[in-house]
Amino acid sequence: MTKSYLSLELIDKSFERGGTRTEVLKQVSLSVDKGEFISIIGHSGCGKSTLLNIVAGLTQATTGVVLLDGRVADEPGPDRAVVFQNHSLLPWLTVYENVRLGVDKVFSATKSKAERHDWTMRNLELVQMAHAAEKRPSEISGGMKQRVGIARALAMEPKVLLLDEPFGALDALTRAHLQDQVMQIHAELGNTVLMITHDVDEAVLLSDRIVMMTNGPSARIGEILDVPLARPRRRIELAGDRTYLKCREAVLKFLYERHRFVEAAE
Amino acid sequence: MTVTNLKLKQDAMPRPAARVIAFTRSARVGSGRPLTARLVAAATNIVPLLVTLALILVAWQIACSAPDSSLPSPTRVLEESWELIAHPFYVGQGVDQGLFWHIAASLQRVAIGYALAAVVGIALGALVGQSQLAMRGLDPIFQVLRTVPPLAWLPLSLAAFQDGNPSAIFVIFITAIWPIIINTAVGIRNIPQDYQNVAKVLRLNALEYFAKIMLPAAAPYIFTGLRIGIGLSWLAIVAAEMLIGGVGIGFFIWDAWNSSLISDIIVALIYVGIVGFLLDRLIALVGRIVTRGTATA
Numbered sequence: 001m002t003k004s005y006l007s008l009e010l011i012d013k014s015f016e017r018g019g020t021r022t023e024v025l026k027q028v029s030l031s032v033d034k035g036e037f038i039s040i041i042g043h044s045g046c047g048k049s050t051l052l053n054i055v056a057g058l059t060q061a062t063t064g065v066v067l068l069d070g071r072v073a074d075e076p077g078p079d080r081a082v083v084f085q086n087h088s089l090l091p092w093l094t095v096y097e098n099v100r101l102g103v104d105k106v107f108s109a110t111k112s113k114a115e116r117h118d119w120t121m122r123n124l125e126l127v128q129m130a131h132a133a134e135k136r137p138s139e140i141s142g143g144m145k146q147r148v149g150i151a152r153a154l155a156m157e158p159k160v161l162l163l164d165e166p167f168g169a170l171d172a173l174t175r176a177h178l179q180d181q182v183m184q185i186h187a188e189l190g191n192t193v194l195m196i197t198h199d200v201d202e203a204v205l206l207s208d209r210i211v212m213m214t215n216g217p218s219a220r221i222g223e224i225l226d227v228p229l230a231r232p233r234r235r236i237e238l239a240g241d242r243t244y245l246k247c248r249e250a251v252l253k254f255l256y257e258r259h260r261f262v263e264a265a266e
Numbered sequence: 267m268t269v270t271n272l273k274l275k276q277d278a279m280p281r282p283a284a285r286v287i288a289f290t291r292s293a294r295v296g297s298g299r300p301l302t303a304r305l306v307a308a309a310t311n312i313v314p315l316l317v318t319l320a321l322i323l324v325a326w327q328i329a330c331s332a333p334d335s336s337l338p339s340p341t342r343v344l345e346e347s348w349e350l351i352a353h354p355f356y357v358g359q360g361v362d363q364g365l366f367w368h369i370a371a372s373l374q375r376v377a378i379g380y381a382l383a384a385v386v387g388i389a390l391g392a393l394v395g396q397s398q399l400a401m402r403g404l405d406p407i408f409q410v411l412r413t414v415p416p417l418a419w420l421p422l423s424l425a426a427f428q429d430g431n432p433s434a435i436f437v438i439f440i441t442a443i444w445p446i447i448i449n450t451a452v453g454i455r456n457i458p459q460d461y462q463n464v465a466k467v468l469r470l471n472a473l474e475y476f477a478k479i480m481l482p483a484a485a486p487y488i489f490t491g492l493r494i495g496i497g498l499s500w501l502a503i504v505a506a507e508m509l510i511g512g513v514g515i516g517f518f519i520w521d522a523w524n525s526s527l528i529s530d531i532i533v534a535l536i537y538v539g540i541v542g543f544l545l546d547r548l549i550a551l552v553g554r555i556v557t558r559g560t561a562t563a
Binding site for chain 2: 056057058076077078080081082084086088090092101102105106156
């Protein structure tokens with residue numbers, strides 16, 4: 001038994017297709033403390049999304065277990081809410097209804113109707129989207145959609161918030177704005193967060209620790225980097241900060257020197 | 267820092283503002299336009315249609331103007347069938363009814379058969395779309411059965427039901443159900459993995475998944491099936507009624523043929539066409555209202 005809040009124990013994942021077996025993840029173990037912000041970074045195809053899906057319970061590990069708060073987590077559930085890369089809002093529901101759907105499901109027994117309404121609005125206010133509550137996803141911008149996706153996940157009060165390249169599809173300015181917002185929310189609520197990214201700056205700016213994955217097939221954790229930067233962090237001040245630059249360099253070196261992306265490794 | 271703030275504000279501000287302007291402007295254009303402008307717009311839409319209709323009538327009149335012509339000309343249709351055209355709500359004995367009542371009887375059969383087909387078709391389509399096993403078992407059977415022409419079912423259903431009316435309803439049902447099943451199944455098979463993942467993370471149960479994800483996500487496909495289905499139903503009812511008799515537009519046409527009332531047939535055909543068109547539009551309208559917002563993510 002480990003004492004950490006979330007722990008991944010010796011996760012192996014292989015896919016079988018037409019008799020050939022492809023090892024995606026090999027012996028991935030990770031311990032995350034409560035309230036920690038962890039980024040997982042690696043080249044595309046290294047299986048980092050697969051790893052997140054395993055934690056979410058959307059994919060089953062071939063061997064190994066995920067333990068959350070002392071319990072085995074092998075099925076999807078609202079205690080591990082996911083913010084999907086492409087927002088995944090239901091287009092036939094309004095912004096409010098998208099968040100409310102999760103709230104109704106999670107708090108059906110513990111909150112009254114009025115409380116669930118207030119809780120939905122509180123979470124929309126948290127991501128500054130309360131003004132668009134009655135709009136449909138098709139009527140708001142990509143950045144706004146992603147904010148609603150974050151609100152939907154936060155509103156379920158998950159034990160771990162899983163972010164799957166949440167800002168990947170956004171323009172640089174919107175992305176910076178959302179990163180600041182996520183940092184603020186994390187400071188306020190103290191969530192435990194697991195975030196997939198391929199953006200080095202994003203990883204260093206947001207994370208307490210950065211998990212660097214080696215290239216697949218058979219990807220494993222190559223290195224874990226502590227980011228000893230005080231919070232709250234401000235991107236402008238950090239731009240010239242020595243620790244920040246050192247961390248950044250460490251990640252870049254890992255990604256581009258030791259584990260350069262190899263096209264078609266087979 | 268100030269620079270970033272400025273840019274972010276610019277980025278955030280104009281979008282909602284621009285949208286609000288667009289909405290109010292389009293609303294104003296619709297309601298505040300002068301009457302003459304709207305009349306002109308309506309005329310440009312309707313004039314080509316009127317011209318085409320006039321040309322067809324003239325050509326028809328010329329083609330059938332010979333005294334020994336086997337088909338009546340438009341003026342002769344008006345002359346011979348004036349009773350029929352002028353009194354659609356006439357109530358007589360047996361099958362001697364106004365056209366409205368014939369159409370109503372046919373519509374009633376279609377309504378029952380089509381409603382059953384919609385309910386069963388969506389349920390079966392959901393099953394086939396959802397389960398690989400059900401698809402392997404049922405889809406080949408559906409693909410064979412759907413090619414059976416509607417009228418080929420009629421003798422069999424007459425044998426089973428021993429009565430004309432339920433047989434006609436069954437023919438409507440069996441005609442309309444295939445496109446509904448097939449389109450529903452395709453729609454459900456095409457539900458994006460993302461929505462399924464959302465449902466899994468929220469731990470929606472089967473019923474919630476069906477009502478909150480499956481139906482709305484597949485609604486555009488389902489309504490395509492429903493629209494094809496209503497068209498086929500209307501096609502089939504006329505043919506089925508010719509054979510089963512009684513009040514109904516199909517038998518009315520058959521009866522008119524047996525009495526050599528060719529003009530009455532022509533009037534009835536116009537009714538059939540217009541009602542079929544209205545049915546199609548009705549389903550399309552319902553579909554547009556129900557699927558509002560589902561087409562674009």
